[in-house]
Amino acid sequence: xxxxxxxxxxxxxxxxxxxxxxxxxxxxxxxxxxxxxxxxxxxxxxxxxxxxxxxxxxxxxxxxxxxxxxxxxxxxxxxxxxxxxxxxxxxxxxxxxxxxxxxxxxxxxxxxxxxxxxxxxxxxxxxxxxxxxxxxxxxxxxxxxxxxxxxxxxxxxxxxxxxxxxxxxxxxxxxxxxxxxxxxxxxxxxxxxxxxxxxxxxxxxxxxxxxxxxxxxxxxxxxxxxxxxxxxxxxxxxxxxxxxxxxxxxxxxxxxxxxxxxxxxxxxxxxxxxxxxxxxxxxxxxxxxxxxxxxxxxxxxxxxxxxxxxxxxxxxxxxxxxxxxxxxxxxxxxxxxxxxxxxxxxxxxxxxxxxxxxxxxxxxxxxxxxxxxxxxxxxxx
Numbered sequence: 371x372x373x374x375x376x377x378x379x380x381x382x383x384x385x386x387x388x389x390x391x392x393x394x395x396x397x398x399x400x401x402x403x404x405x406x407x408x409x410x411x412x413x414x415x416x417x418x419x420x421x422x423x424x425x426x427x428x429x430x431x432x433x434x435x436x437x438x439x440x441x442x443x444x445x446x447x448x449x450x451x452x453x454x455x456x457x458x459x460x461x462x463x464x465x466x467x468x469x470x471x472x473x474x475x476x477x478x479x480x481x482x483x484x485x486x487x488x489x490x491x492x493x494x495x496x497x498x499x500x501x502x503x504x505x506x507x508x509x510x511x512x513x514x515x516x517x518x519x520x521x522x523x524x525x526x527x528x529x530x531x532x533x534x535x536x537x538x539x540x541x542x543x544x545x546x547x548x549x550x551x552x553x554x555x556x557x558x559x560x561x562x563x564x565x566x567x568x569x570x571x572x573x574x575x576x577x578x579x580x581x582x583x584x585x586x587x588x589x590x591x592x593x594x595x596x597x598x599x600x601x602x603x604x605x606x607x608x609x610x611x612x613x614x615x616x617x618x619x620x621x622x623x624x625x626x627x628x629x630x631x632x633x634x635x636x637x638x639x640x641x642x643x644x645x646x647x648x649x650x651x652x653x654x655x656x657x658x659x660x661x662x663x664x665x666x667x668x669x670x671x672x673x674x675x676x677x678x679x680x681x682x683x684x685x686x687x688x689x690x691x692x693x694x695x696x697x698x699x700x701x702x703x704x705x706x707x708x709x710x711x712x713x714x715x716x717x718x719x720x721x722x723x724x725x726x727x728x729x730x731x732x733x734x735x736x737x738x739x740x741x742x743x744x745x746x747x748x749x750x751x
């Protein structure tokens with residue numbers, strides 16, 4: 371594996387880090403209070419090339435490799451991991467739409483996703499389940515050159531903010547399980563759609579809620595992939611987003627550790643800096659080692675993808691390990707900062723709240739471990 375970067379890649383990452391430090395980090399707490407992303411911020415990220423940068427230049431992207439895309443996500447996450455959810459979503463959805471969408475729809479939608487004109491989200495989870503495709507019941511019934519959608523999606527990130535949703539709907543029978551699921555691009559401003567918002571523990575700027583479809587009519591050309599194959603075809607893109615999420619979470623952990631190393635050198639107890647206490651430094655050293663290993667797993671997954679090689683196992687490893695590790699690191703750093711860390715004056719409590727959600731969304735640890743196990747023993751019924 372070669373993680374060496376070109377001068378252009380370095381320049382792009384420097385731009386992402388500067389944007390993150392100047393535009394994101396100072397307003398991390400304010401965005402939590404506002405509970406929303408400003409459209410100006412999304413547009414600016416699009417102008418800087420941070421949204422779906424792996425999309426070809428002809429379609430509005432930068433034509434970058436997936437490893438560089440991950441490093442951009444990591445840089446943005448250093449300032450605000452919630453904002454990084456936008457480029458992660460756009461990378462996932464654009465890869466699915468470009469690969470399986472109708473050419474005229476690709477040309478219509480993708481440039482607007484890359485520019486930030488369209489804010490997109492994914493509609494998979496329902497009240498009965500998400501990862502279990504056999505339980506999806508939202509229906510899409512063919513009506514000539516259109517489909518009529520009825521049902522509910524829930525626990526949808528950015529449900530009340532997004533303009534577009536890639537919806538998984540049942541076009542076949544329940545007995546067909548995953549092979550009866552199709553994917554559709556749906557305009558969330560269309561007639562028959564209503565939305566709400568949950569009151570969550572963290573990731574308040576992202577927001578989460580339900581989307582209700584009441585006889586929503588969409589053109590058949592907005593189906594992504596073959597009928598009955600949407601879940602199988604589109605889910606392949608999740609290997610990409612899982613690796614990106616790993617770097618998103620680890621960037622938060624990296625900030626916690628950097629700030630804590632500095633703190634323990636400056637804070638004195640009993641006439642000595644905290645850094646003289648091995649009970650303080652050893653846990654941090656252990657976390658540094660684990661973070662380094664976990665980050666390499668994420669980078670390996672992205673490198674494998676860029677080489678056209680299978681990366682399902684590595685992506686699943688990244689998705690279950692990184693959110694848990696980041697939460698544990700943020701927790702330990704909060705405790706080391708004592709009463710100050712426990713207050714809202716420092717960012718550790720908000721970071722804990724935000725990164726906790728990533729242990730649930732986009733595939734739980736249990737699902738990821740099932741994916742990993744199947745690469746060794748196959749599917750055991």
